[in-house]
Amino acid sequence: MARIYNFSPGPSVLPAPVLEKAREDLRGWRSTGITVMEMSHRGKDFIGIAEKATADLRELLEIPQNYKVLFLAGGASAQFAAVPLNLLRGKTKVSYVSTGYWSEKAIAEARLFGEVQVSASGKESNFTTIPPRPQWNVDPDAAYLHYTANETIGGVEFQAAPEADGLPLVADMSSNILSRPVEVGRFGLIYASAQKNIGLPGLAVVIVREDLIGQALPGTPSTFDYRRQAAEGSMVNTPPTYSWYVAGLMVEWLKEQGGLKAIEARNIRKAEKLYAAIDALPFYSNPVDPAVRSRMNVPFHLADAALETPFLAEAKEAGLAYLEGHRSVGGLRASIYNAMPEEGVDALISFMREFERKRG
């Protein structure tokens, strides 16, 4: 069947070679006579798959040796709870920066476990900007400073990790991990759900500096306990093996693309040309401060909102699908993760110009 361009925010498009490999492996994995779906997580075949995925991820992100890498069931929402449960470490307060919908979710969940200081908020600008770092008020007694590296819905992205004033810096990188190089050593903890740049939903990757673990709050569910998961190779419970395998295919593909610098260059080209197309015509608009526009999620509006429905219908006809904005904000949105080919962005831009010509 003809493949379309899938601009869904997650679960989202996967690279064609990854799908092809997964399909081929469903005939049976190597000479085992079974598929990866049927492998015991304790058997040497799966252990090999898991270790290679972990090693490739370490290599791509240049993760220092004093960081643990965990593959855990559930996505970022589960980590919204796991992070304070593990990282409060006897303190009572945590600091969060709010840059939109997902920051607010993380804050609400953290409030179940401790006092949350909101160090800065983009709310006044309706989350179209990020308050400059010098204006942040970070409590030195907080257990950590948390921010959302990319807001999938609002389309706001940090272009560099903020200064943490000596606190452990914690980042939700669900929607931009592996899209650019990151200096992991600046972080206490990085977490990301997998369904954008790492494959299938139901899996989160957690990268945590080892001195921060081991003091989980009483009442922390065992499967959420980073120390136990680190000690048992993410196998306190049966891990989501198939999603881990797909994560391995994703990082392998990324290495074949030339690694993070190469994928970043492509992501910059894709984003720049799409924003340029939006800015060039008053028919389209993106409200975000250009300095913090997301390379991954590009929300936009039509000057005449009544044209959104025909826009979506005609785009779908043209093989450009899932361009609806999030139900909380409306409008339109193009998610252009690593796996979205540059041709997909070019096709969207051509369609947008043509639609404006006919309807503008």
Added chain:
Amino acid sequence: MARIYNFSPGPSVLPAPVLEKAREDLRGWRSTGITVMEMSHRGKDFIGIAEKATADLRELLEIPQNYKVLFLAGGASAQFAAVPLNLLRGKTKVSYVSTGYWSEKAIAEARLFGEVQVSASGKESNFTTIPPRPQWNVDPDAAYLHYTANETIGGVEFQAAPEADGLPLVADMSSNILSRPVEVGRFGLIYASAQKNIGLPGLAVVIVREDLIGQALPGTPSTFDYRRQAAEGSMVNTPPTYSWYVAGLMVEWLKEQGGLKAIEARNIRKAEKLYAAIDALPFYSNPVDPAVRSRMNVPFHLADAALETPFLAEAKEAGLAYLEGHRSVGGLRASIYNAMPEEGVDALISFMREFERKRG
């Protein structure tokens, strides 16, 4: 490649037609132009897949209308925490029956959240029997009575749900759900990880009577909150969509097999002939009280333990794999879930007889 017979305890063998359908769908799902792996959980295509899986499961298990069915990230180990977090409902005590390794795990986790009364334990018999129901001591003030319907490691299975003395009855059915009919109306809650009879790991199915939810303990992670998950169709967070889809293929396949009575008849035949083969030769032994032997997991020993290594090696040569016992107990084990064809059991029995003839 030639498929082997995979006796792994979980993740475990899947039906060949399910694998074939999954493989075919990786070309693209129907006319969407994308695969199920790439579908937004909020889109109508995935919602259709999820609703059909849920409806098929309801039909197979004849789940009454006053029960919610949830598809949650994580497996049974996550539910070991979620069950007391949701079902304590202002009480302080819970009652658990211990029948082996997995009961003990569930008990240890429940102790993080409340006082656990062990109503009965098979420990004195080294977990080869289940204490008769009249000997159980069930506290009438307990929030619920929990038991493990099938012990995957010890090979002990309840042949009927126990009387609960008016308490909500809670069962971990991870390794025998969908292997036989169950009278759901007798239970307060049934949970099961998916990686035996429902497909891929990283997913748990929870079936809960609706009057029991809505009183989760303070500090319950949102993704563990049954009320919220029930209200939002298991989408408080992005669910493990691909595992949910495979669960749908599994229940569809089960319906094609004739439903639970038909699969039960096949499971009885498979188990009876395998136990008969073990009992017929002093060379093999199974320690479990015949009244509570598991139809799903058949542990066995060789009279001469030194022969286990050659047994495993020669079995593998003969296309019979993953027969190692659990690392906590050693010995051998054949897991014969729904997806293990009767021919696989026949092949194992032939091999066992032949091995005994040569080495006995």
